[in-house]
Amino acid sequence: MDENCIFCKIINNEIPSTTIYEDDDIKAFFDISQVTPGHTLVVPKKHVQDIFAYDEDLAERVFKKVPMIARAIKASNPKIIGMNICQNNGKIAYQSVMHSHIHLVPRYSNDDDFSMHWGDNTDLASNDELQARADKIKQNLEG
Ligand code: 5GP
Ligand code: ZN
Secondary structure (H helix, E strand, C coil): CCCCCHHHHHHCCCCCCCEEEECCCEEEEECCCCCCCCCEEEEECCCCCCHHHCCHHHHHHHHCCHHHHHHHHHHCCCCCCEEEEECCCCHHHCCCCCCCCEEEEEECCCCCCCCCCCCCCHHHCCHHHHHHHHHHHHHCCCC
């Protein structure tokens, strides 16, 4: 528990939330902004800042619940035809609350007020550069 953390306060019911699921490890509640109707945050009860702070055990306990919650959201409304699941890590990646969370954003149409831009930089690196980039990552894998 971090005393200054808004999500820790929500987990402790010091701040109200519209909660759809809760167990020993996670709480799933509506994002206040409701980017699209049903926009939900899945939040570990343990205060961890971002994806880089998860160990395997915590990751298993948190992420394994995401499909079940996603299915429940989708089943709640026949107008939901897809879902974006996003997890922002660091200010540069649009993280504004420094208690890790997973966004589940139900999708309704092309103009439902959610969008992502994916640049195409296919041709920017040679095969050798790609291999060198991959090798550096491989050297840093744990376990
Ligand atoms: P981030 O930008 O860090 O990925 O997402 C943080 C999310 O937390 C935002 O989408 C924001 O709307 C949501 N949020 C911030 N404060 C509150 C709050 O007090 N209650 C709820 N339910 N959501 C919040
Ligand atoms: Zn917290």
